Each structure stands twice: as structure tokens, then as C-alpha cells.
Amino acid sequence: MLGPAIPYRPGRQDRDVAACTPDGRLPDASKAQDHIRNIFYRMGFNDQEIVALAGAHALGRCHTDRSGYDGPWTFSPTVMTNDYFKLLIEEKWQWKKWNGPKQYEDKKTKSLMMLPADIALIQDKKFTEWVKKYAADNDLFFKDFANVIVKLFELGVPFKEGTERWVFKTSA
Template sequence: MAANVSRQFARSALRSSTRGAFVAVPRQAFRNQGRRFYSSEPTKSGSSAWLWLSGLAAAGAGGAWYYTQQGGVSAGSTPKVVTNPTRDDYQAVYNEIAALLEERDEYEDGSYGPVLLRLAWHASGTYDKETGTGGSNGATMRFSPEADHGANAGLRAARDFLEPVKKKFPWITYSDLWILGGVAAIQELQGPTIPYRPGRADRDVSFCTPDGRLPDASKTQKHIRDIFYRMGFNDQEIVALIGAHALGRAHTDRSGYDGPWTFSPTVFTNDFFKLLVDEKWQWKKWNGPAQYEDKTSKSLMMLPADLALVQDKNFKKWVQTYAKDNDVFFKDFSDALVKLFELGVPFPEGQERWVMKPRSGSS
């Protein structure tokens, strides 16, 4: 209970300082209070792609799985055959990811969390409802050309981060592992719970999707709808998903853009929407691609695609809703993210979703 109280205190303090100076706080001080801070790695793309965003059917309830009594395979150990991995088995994988997020703080501003979310998002966001291609069922970003798409620049860091987890738990597919990594990232970033169910199969290079399926940060309303409608989302779900921009920052050496979206880019909140509504935005005068900066501090950024959310009447009403109520945003974001993560996955009818217990406690 004490941990939950301290986490709520830290979250409230950060939310109340939205208009204050962006101050770097020693990570260990917050860890001692049950908090962890993260920063995203935006994409690098020649087409200004969005900044957030083996064929063996052996995932989920089917197949044969091999692992030791301790949940991993170690030198000299005899693998244990498991025909039906349980919720506890997947919780053990989640725990391993969460522990690594805590232990490995050398990346960016102290965590691999946001880049794990980006990996899960980009693996899922290639889905096309008309052709049934793309999506998280396949983990085809393991191969060229998909791994080399501009929108996926930098995601090797996330894939490499999860490789020791895959080696410890060889029974889980990459497809399920990447999505579970995204679930862990959100929950360990103090975001909402994200129900999860396994069932994704790893596919070969022939299933790689064409470039250009992820959103372009330089475009506005029509492009946004074209991209998300292709996946099967409505306007409300689109706005909820873009709320992930509460996390992280852009980098000139990756995407060409520069700066954080919020004053607390390492905490998952509704601040992205609050700032869109409350702040005044102007074009930034610089040599980089067209982006906005806030007039007050000139330390925050927004993309043309972000401002489109308040320039479009139907998008704007959802921005205002989420700006006013963080709980509503958390619920709608969770629902939309679950839908994104499950697009095109052939789950057995009636398969249960599980809520993985966060290492940092309930949000």
C-alpha cells in the first residue's frame, strides 16, 4: 500500500507541474519511492513516419513448450515439456521483462520501456483489414526489408533487449513476446492495465509487409484516417491511441524532429491532450522539418499530425474529453491498444484475456 501511495503522490506531483520547468530528477530517488522514469526513442524515416508508432502455429494454447522448472533454460539443464502454457508461465515472462526494465537503465533517459511499446505498436500497426496481412501475428520485423523500413529505425534496440528473455523462455514466440513487452512497458510506466492473450505465430520473410503502412508525422486529418481506418479504427480510437505521445521525445538524429511532447515525458498520463487544448502553439523557426513549439516555454513540440487532432471537429471533441478525464483516457486507451495488438491474430473462440500483475504494483 505504501508503494501505491508514493506512486500516486509522484504522479500527482508531476501532473501538477505541467507548466513548470522540465527538470531531470535522479532516477534512483524515484525508484526508492516505487517510481521509474522512461523516455521513448522516436522513429527515423525518410518519409517522416509517425514517432510512436516462421509460419508455425505454435503460440498460445497449442504446441509443445520447453523450459526448466525455474522458467528458463540454463546450461546443463533438462528442458521440461509443457503442452499448454498457463497464465503463470506468461506472468513469469512478464516479470522477467519488468525486472530488466528496472535493472537496465543505460538506455536513453533510463529505460527501454517506451522503445518496447514502439516495437509492439509498429509490429501491430501494419495490419490491413482488407487483405488480412500485417499485424503482430508473425514478428516479421526480424527480417529485411521490414526491419529496414524507415519507420522501424532504432527498433533493433528493443528487439535486442528482449532477446535474453526469449533465450530464457524459448517456448514463447517472438510475436507474443514483443506484444507482452509492450504490455509491460505501459503498465510499468504507471499506465493502465492492458489485458493480454497469447496466440501469435512466428512467420518467415515472405510475410513481411510493404513500407508505408505506418502513419506519417508530417500529414494531417485525411492521412490519419486513411491509415487508421485501414486497420479498422474509428475516430475515438484514433485519438486514444495517439495519446501515447504522452511518452518520450523526438530526436534530430533519428526522425529529424526535436523535443518532448510534455513536461513529464517519462510518465504515462493524459498530459498530451491537456497541452494540446491549453497551450498556444506556433511554428518552430529552425532548419529542421515543420513542427510546432509551445509559445510559453518553447521547450515542447507537437507534430503537424498532432495539431490535426484539434483542427478537426470530430477529433477535437475526443481530445477535450481525454484532457478533462485521465480515467476515461486510460480506459479508452487500454481498449484501443488491446484491439491494435490483436489485429489479425487467429485466437480460438472464447480465449480468455489475462491481466499481468505489474512489478510496480497496481495502477
């Protein structure tokens, strides 16, 4: 996917469904910056890390049968880039007129979408500072994303002392 190399450390174990996070404790795409901060601050993330994690929206798309939302965030949803951040600040966004949950579409092509939580990143001064930095510097985004995604993946995992992280070679 041409993104950064993400270190991996074995040790996380699957749990029974009873151990899953209850509803309301994960980010809600329909909410704004206060909600985003409440969710991620509770897990020990700061504003810079929150914005870097949001950059994962460069990949994939929403599907109505899963989330209710529909569409990709970028024109290249199978390649990791800083395009998500560039599009957030460079495109004009409007509410999509449809029978689904409130989401935004780009005014120009009407083929991209942003969630209310995405738009919150450019409506908040502290978040916007990082959106602009990542839009201007793909290498900085990759470096920060690699660090914070590892933090997220390893959150709450009781690794055995001395467990090393592995970095797999990419074929590029």
C-alpha cells in the same frame, strides 16, 4: 509508467522482414486528418479510437537520428497521463525554426513539440471533441486507451480459440 493495465494475450508470432508493412501504409507524422483517417479507418478504427491511440504520445519523445523530429510531447514523458491532450488544447503552438522537418513547439517554454499529425487532432471538429473529453477525464482516457491498444496489438492475429487475456499486477 502509471498508466492503465493493458491485457495481454499470447499468440502473436514474429515474421520475416518481408511480412512488414510497406512504406506509405503507416501513419505519416507530417500529414493531417485526412491521411490519419485513411490509415486508421482501413484498419477498422473510428475517430474516438484514433484520438485515444494518439494519447500514447504522452510517453517518450522524438529523436532526430530516428525520425528526424526532436523533443518530448509532455513535461513527464515517462509517466502515462492525459497531459498530452491537455497540452494540445491549453498551450499555444508555433512552427519550430530549425533545420529539421516541420514540427511545432510550445510558445511558452519552447521545450515541447507536437507533430503536424498531433495538431490535426485540434484542427478537426470530430477529433477535437475527443481531445477535450480526454483532457478533462484521465480515467476515461485510460479506459478507452486500454481497449483500443489491445485492439491494435491483436489486429490480424489468429489466436487459438479460448486463448485468454492476462492482466499483470502493477506495483503501485
